[in-house]
Amino acid sequence: MTVAQGAGRQIGDVILKVDNISLRFGGVKALTDISFDVREHEIRAIIGPNGAGKSSMLNVINGVYTPQEGTITFHGEVRKDMDTHQAAENGIARTFQNIALFTGMTVLDNIMTGRNLKIKSTFIEQAFWFGRARREEIENRKKVEEIIDFLQLQSVRKTPVSRLPYGIKKRVELARALAAEPTMLLLDEPMAGMNVEEKQDMCRFVLDTNDQFGTTIVLIEHDMGVVMDISDRVVVLDYGKKIGDGTPDEVRSNPDVIKAYLGAH
Amino acid sequence: MDIEALKYFATVLAAGLLTGVMYALVALGFVMIYKASGVFNFAQGAMVFFAALTVAGISDKFGVSLWIAVPIGVVVMIVLGFLIERIVLRPLVNQHEITLFMATIGLTFFIEGLAQLLWGSTVRTLDLGIQDVPFKWLIDRTGILISQFDLIAAGICGLLVAALALLFNKTKIGRALRAVADDHQAALTVGIPLHYVWGVVWAVAGFVALVAGLLWGSRNGVQFSLTFVALKALPVLILGGFTSVPGAIVGGLIIGATEKLAEVYIGPFVGGGIEGWFPYVLALLFLLVRPEGLFGEKIIRRI
Amino acid sequence: MIYREAGQYKTTYVSDSQIFPIAQDRYAVAALLVIAFLLIPLFATQYIFSAILTPFLILALATLGLNILTGYAGQLSLGTAAFMAVGAFGSFNFMTRVDGMPALVAFILGGICAALVGILFGLPSLRIRGFYLAASTLATQFFVLWALSKVPWFTNYSTSGVITTQKVQILGFKFDTPQSEYLLVLAIVAVMALMAKNMVRSNVGRSWMAVRDMDVAAEVIGFRIMRTKLTAFAVSSFYCGVAGALYAYCYLGTVEPEAYSLDLSFRILFMVIIGGVGSILGSFLGAGFIVLLPVALSIIVHYTGLPNSVTSNLELMVFGALIIFFLIVEPHGLARLWQIGKEKLRLWPFPH
Numbered sequence: 001m002t003v004a005q006g007a008g009r010q011i012g013d014v015i016l017k018v019d020n021i022s023l024r025f026g027g028v029k030a031l032t033d034i035s036f037d038v039r040e041h042e043i044r045a046i047i048g049p050n051g052a053g054k055s056s057m058l059n060v061i062n063g064v065y066t067p068q069e070g071t072i073t074f075h076g077e078v079r080k081d082m083d084t085h086q087a088a089e090n091g092i093a094r095t096f097q098n099i100a101l102f103t104g105m106t107v108l109d110n111i112m113t114g115r116n117l118k119i120k121s122t123f124i125e126q127a128f129w130f131g132r133a134r135r136e137e138i139e140n141r142k143k144v145e146e147i148i149d150f151l152q153l154q155s156v157r158k159t160p161v162s163r164l165p166y167g168i169k170k171r172v173e174l175a176r177a178l179a180a181e182p183t184m185l186l187l188d189e190p191m192a193g194m195n196v197e198e199k200q201d202m203c204r205f206v207l208d209t210n211d212q213f214g215t216t217i218v219l220i221e222h223d224m225g226v227v228m229d230i231s232d233r234v235v236v237l238d239y240g241k242k243i244g245d246g247t248p249d250e251v252r253s254n255p256d257v258i259k260a261y262l263g264a265h
Numbered sequence: 266m267d268i269e270a271l272k273y274f275a276t277v278l279a280a281g282l283l284t285g286v287m288y289a290l291v292a293l294g295f296v297m298i299y300k301a302s303g304v305f306n307f308a309q310g311a312m313v314f315f316a317a318l319t320v321a322g323i324s325d326k327f328g329v330s331l332w333i334a335v336p337i338g339v340v341v342m343i344v345l346g347f348l349i350e351r352i353v354l355r356p357l358v359n360q361h362e363i364t365l366f367m368a369t370i371g372l373t374f375f376i377e378g379l380a381q382l383l384w385g386s387t388v389r390t391l392d393l394g395i396q397d398v399p400f401k402w403l404i405d406r407t408g409i410l411i412s413q414f415d416l417i418a419a420g421i422c423g424l425l426v427a428a429l430a431l432l433f434n435k436t437k438i439g440r441a442l443r444a445v446a447d448d449h450q451a452a453l454t455v456g457i458p459l460h461y462v463w464g465v466v467w468a469v470a471g472f473v474a475l476v477a478g479l480l481w482g483s484r485n486g487v488q489f490s491l492t493f494v495a496l497k498a499l500p501v502l503i504l505g506g507f508t509s510v511p512g513a514i515v516g517g518l519i520i521g522a523t524e525k526l527a528e529v530y531i532g533p534f535v536g537g538g539i540e541g542w543f544p545y546v547l548a549l550l551f552l553l554v555r556p557e558g559l560f561g562e563k564i565i566r567r568i
Numbered sequence: 569m570i571y572r573e574a575g576q577y578k579t580t581y582v583s584d585s586q587i588f589p590i591a592q593d594r595y596a597v598a599a600l601l602v603i604a605f606l607l608i609p610l611f612a613t614q615y616i617f618s619a620i621l622t623p624f625l626i627l628a629l630a631t632l633g634l635n636i637l638t639g640y641a642g643q644l645s646l647g648t649a650a651f652m653a654v655g656a657f658g659s660f661n662f663m664t665r666v667d668g669m670p671a672l673v674a675f676i677l678g679g680i681c682a683a684l685v686g687i688l689f690g691l692p693s694l695r696i697r698g699f700y701l702a703a704s705t706l707a708t709q710f711f712v713l714w715a716l717s718k719v720p721w722f723t724n725y726s727t728s729g730v731i732t733t734q735k736v737q738i739l740g741f742k743f744d745t746p747q748s749e750y751l752l753v754l755a756i757v758a759v760m761a762l763m764a765k766n767m768v769r770s771n772v773g774r775s776w777m778a779v780r781d782m783d784v785a786a787e788v789i790g791f792r793i794m795r796t797k798l799t800a801f802a803v804s805s806f807y808c809g810v811a812g813a814l815y816a817y818c819y820l821g822t823v824e825p826e827a828y829s830l831d832l833s834f835r836i837l838f839m840v841i842i843g844g845v846g847s848i849l850g851s852f853l854g855a856g857f858i859v860l861l862p863v864a865l866s867i868i869v870h871y872t873g874l875p876n877s878v879t880s881n882l883e884l885m886v887f888g889a890l891i892i893f894f895l896i897v898e899p900h901g902l903a904r905l906w907q908i909g910k911e912k913l914r915l916w917p918f919p920h
Binding site for chain 3 (some may be wrong): 305352357362371373376379405408496538539541542546548553
């Protein structure tokens with residue numbers, strides 16, 4: 001067993017399954033016939049060289065891109081194309097490769113946006129700050145404060161995100177995704193561009209999230225050390241094709257993967 | 266359809282097309298600036314007004330002939346172009362396009378105020394020595410009524426477009442300009458003086474505004490309504506694509522022709538005055554079908 | 569040392585979620601309301617009411633409307649005056665055609681008419697952005713004004729096109745003096761500003777800002793882009809519509825399409841830029857600034873002995889120059905300057 005951590009969690013059944021996904025932009029093939037599955041509570045990594053189609057894969061999973069072929073099965077429901085909004089309602093949250101925070105808002109407001117699906121009051125009730133609107137605002141604020149505590153963002157709570165350093169921004173984005181209390185979290189290079197300490201922090205947060213909330217995590221990462229340490233299973237993509245799938249140890253010894261990474265022919 | 270109705274149709278169409286030439290001329294100024302610096306210059310109409318008023322004002326106040334007033338006007342417009350680049354746009358480099366757009370709205374007000382402060386708000390006449398009478402040869406042969414003035418104006422526009430094409434394609438500054446239009450950063454790395462090129466573009470746009478201003482002004486009088494030409498250029502650009510010179514010309518002709526035809530043939534049924542919004546509706550309907558315009562480059566958004 | 573939050577501890581999220589979390593701000597707003605409702609009516613002259621205060625408040629309301637759309641939801645509009653016109657004509661028609669229609673209800677219904685038109689003309693925003701959208705709002709401006717002047721039903725078949733408004737009467741009280749009109753406008757504006765503040769600090773406000781800042785991310789989080797944009801158009805147009813109705817009934821005294829020209833749209837846009845894009849307070853600062861500027865300029869021109877015709881041209885130049893200046897130097901406008909001042913004050917006299 002490579003899964004050293006996660007003593008408290010039980011990897012469950014398959015909750016997400018993609019089958020024979022192909023995605024093209026005009027003549028460019030971004031993904032060709034990709035199939036893999038993700039089990040409940042596991043940490044699933046997608047790795048591969050630049051341009052391998054990793055981000056495209058995440059974009060297909062939560063409906064930003066529509067694949068030309070293949071199906072996505074989430075919680076037993078088979079779809080040709082995931083709708084972005086449905087994905088969010090079904091508990092899929094994500095972060096982006098190039099931080100996609102709402103730059104004009106404070107940290108608190110950014111994280112509060114993650115709770116938007118929990119808010120049922122109409123804008124008219126909100127205009128009067130009355131009854132349900134006020135109650136929801138306070139309740140959700142409490143939940144957001146828990147996440148702020150969890151990710152140690154207390155000191156920047158009311159800072160506009162545009163003033164924050166890079167590493168903290170990444171953490172705020174994670175907080176915003178967590179605020180939705182997702183069942184599945186898609187992380188697009190959560191540790192890219194970070195120094196060692198920041199990476200360690202981020203690793204810890206990802207593992208804690210997985211451990212405490214039982215969130216299933218699909219992550220793209222370039223740092224092989226990190227991937228091999230924290231993930232349960234790894235998918236390897238190269239030029240839009242799947243070339244490997246399995247535990248970190250299996251993937252490490254897969255000759256195709258070695259070839260792709262070392263560039264040997 | 267009887268022959269008289271057909272002749273009338275041809276006359277309306279011709280008048281519309283010739284107005285369209287004017288629109289194209291104004292739109293051309295927009296396209297150059299947009300292509301080179303990504304600025305949607307709302308002030309182009311104000312520049313047309315400013316140029317015409319300056320020439321008319323100089324020739325009225327100092328009693329000099331247009332042979333002197335026009336060259337002064339050219340110099341003034343070139344200086345104005347460089348000044349705008351230096352004072353307004355350089356500090357706003359890399360800002361969001363909407364910010365730049367709003368800055369040019371501010372510029373519009375400033376230029377309009379300046380023009381009238383310098384030369385007064387009275388309507389001035391501008392006589393280029395071309396008579397606004399029907400073109401006799403054509404009316405004798407075909408019965409289609411076309412103003413001689415409009416035809417000459419169209420000829421001047423054609424010459425100007427040709428001259429601009431030469432400038433862009435055959436000269437060194439033209440090459441620099443095309444490089445800048447393609448990619449600012451890359452142009453900068455190969456040593457093209459970005460700000461100088463932008464200054465030149467604004468100066469050329471100023472010159473185009475002057476030509477448009479002289480033609481419009483001598484036809485309808487130099488008055489504040491010249492600035493409204495800019496509002497017509499907007500649908501022209503949507504139709505033609507923001508970055509395309511041929512698009513501006515074709516778009517101008519289409520808008521000019523259709524708005525005249527609409528006014529004449531649809532207008533009476535709805536109370537007239539539809540020229541104000543008809544081009545917009547046409548352009549917007551077109552936009553829904555083909556967002557990049559007739560000749561514009563396809564816009565690809567990435568996340 | 570006066571403006572300080574030290575010692576004001578928030579022990580609950582309820583108290584931290586207050587509209588003005590800092591005590592001094594609460595006192596200041598309360599004081600401002602007391603001054604506006606009680607002191608000003610005692611001292612101001614007729615001229616100040618009808619030439620400065622009332623138009624200031626009405627334009628501030630319209631600016632607030634545009635700020636919701638442009639500042640908060642990021643959709644540039646050049647058709648503000650058209651939505652105001654719809655509000656004015658809507659109210660006029662409800663007052664004319666429905667017997668015993670209360671003025672306040674007519675204003676609200678006028679605002680709702682504007683909101684519906686706003687939704688209709690906001691539909692293109694789902695496919696187009698940037699100045700394509702600006703062009704479509706310009707089309708709104710031209711089309712609405714054209715329709716209002718060409719379709720006789722809207723003007724109740726008036727021959728001149730200029731209609732005197734009905735008297736405003738609420739619960740038997742006639743609002744026919746400049747002072748009472750001011751108080752009516754003030755009350756409406758105060759309530760609507762409070763509502764705007766509530767919206768922008770709630771989920772709907774966050775949805776606007778999210779779509780403005782990063783629409784793809786907003787969608788992934790679960791905001792519906794279409795609903796969000798159209799809500800912004802509706803709310804914004806409602807504010808503009810009510811402002812337009814007040815403009816006709818409490819300021820001009822007439823309903824006429826010409827009063828809602830493109831020029832007015834631009835002026836309101838300037839108020840947003842100078843006051844502060846995406847700021848409720850800024851809407852008031854910007855409107856105040858642009859209402860007072862011509863007054864100040866005419867006084868200056870008067871004392872320097874320049875001809876009066878200079879004033880209007882000078883006004884255009886100063887407006888234009890200020891817009892450019894603010895966009896370059898302080899894109900967040902007067903509201904940001906105010907905020908910087910407050911932050912300095914919070915630390916003063918020990919800034920380190």
